[in-house]
Amino acid sequence: MLENRSNMDWGLKNRLSSIIKPQNNRALMLAVDHGYFLGPTEKLEDPKKVIAPLLKHCDSLMVTRGVQRASVPATTGTPMVLRVSGGSSIIGEDLSQEDITVSIEDAIRLNASALAMSIFVGSKYEYQTIVNLGKLVSEAEKYGLPVLAVTAVGKELGKDARYLSLACRVAAEQGAHIVKTYYCDNFEKVVQSCPVPIIVAGGKKIPERDALQLTYNAIKGGAVGVDMGRNIWQSEHPVSMIRAVRAIVHNNQNVDQAFKLYKKLVSEEPRKKSNNNKSNNPNQKKSNKPNNPNQNKPHQNQK
Ligand code: 5RP
Numbered sequence: 376m377l378e379n380r381s382n383m384d385w386g387l388k389n390r391l392s393s394i395i396k397p398q399n400n401r402a403l404m405l406a407v408d409h410g411y412f413l414g415p416t417e418k419l420e421d422p423k424k425v426i427a428p429l430l431k432h433c434d435s436l437m438v439t440r441g442v443q444r445a446s447v448p449a450t451t452g453t454p455m456v457l458r459v460s461g462g463s464s465i466i467g468e469d470l471s472q473e474d475i476t477v478s479i480e481d482a483i484r485l486n487a488s489a490l491a492m493s494i495f496v497g498s499k500y501e502y503q504t505i506v507n508l509g510k511l512v513s514e515a516e517k518y519g520l521p522v523l524a525v526t527a528v529g530k531e532l533g534k535d536a537r538y539l540s541l542a543c544r545v546a547a548e549q550g551a552h553i554v555k556t557y558y559c560d561n562f563e564k565v566v567q568s569c570p571v572p573i574i575v576a577g578g579k580k581i582p583e584r585d586a587l588q589l590t591y592n593a594i595k596g597g598a599v600g601v602d603m604g605r606n607i608w609q610s611e612h613p614v615s616m617i618r619a620v621r622a623i624v625h626n627n628q629n630v631d632q633a634f635k636l637y638k639k640l641v642s643e644e645p646r647k648k649s650n651n652n653k654s655n656n657p658n659q660k661k662s663n664k665p666n667n668p669n670q671n672k673p674h675q676n677q678k
Pocket residue numbers: 406407408409437493525527576577578579602603604605606678
């Protein structure tokens with residue numbers, strides 16, 4: 376697919392091919408940018424610890440500049456997809472009120488392989504975010520930087536094929552080089568009407584097999600891959616999970632094969648050390664829950 380895009384500058388094409396692998400036109404992106412509006416998201420409280428074991432298993436990392444600088448080793452060979460939009464938080468008035476928060480110069484200093492921003496089609500700040508996308512593409516193309524547009528969905532907007540086709544097409548028309556969206560019924564329709572590659576977000580945490588099914592369905596429906604966050608690092612077994620997702624994206628495994636792999640990898644994981652043998656105390660209740668289990672509920676309902 377990349378070969379067809381002969382109008383692209385060499386640098387842009389080269390960066391894009393580090394994200395969507397030209398061998399099979401597939402991409403496995405790990406999303407860890409959630410803190411930009413959610414703060415310390417459940418199980419992403421310490422990004423450095425979360426990212427370290429997963430970095431070598433993804434094709435690229437979707438990250439903010441703050442986390443990239445503080446939590447990603449500069450020696451990594453993994454390409455960075457840098458989120459450059461923000462401005463609202465989960466406790467603010469309107470999540471759709473985003474602007475561009477990172478300059479192209481800083482993105483280049485950070486050796487970004489692509490820039491990512493959200494558009495909020497159908498929201499109060501639709502105009503602002505779509506115009507920002509157009510401007511970002513114009514600026515980024517000067518430097519051969521691809522732009523990934525995220526079709527963000529607020530709580531009041533549905534995730535059906537009609538809405539997502541519209542949002543993806545709007546993003547592509549503004550010049551986005553990759554569009555990130557959600558999987559939905561009739562997903563093929565969303566892909567068919569979008570002239571650039573589509574990558575699918577994982578969404579809120581679901582059982583591992585279901586997340587593998589979503590990955591499989593997305594690829595089958597024509598997505599180039601997934602940009603998955605919570606369904607990987609909120610799993611009890613993030614490395615096993617990302618390797619199972621990878622088996623679908625890059626090795627054409629089906630859901631049964633990938634889930635079997637996941638279980639095998641889990642069984643081979645070293646047992647977690649118990650804290651002061653607490654888990655051996657029959658009177659001690661075992662809990663994997665974070666300190667505040669309600670912490671991220673609003674977000675999980677929205678994205
Ligand atoms: C937030 C994002 C996230 O990166 C995106 O939602 C992917 O993560 P998840 O798989 O957890 O949904 O773009 O706007």
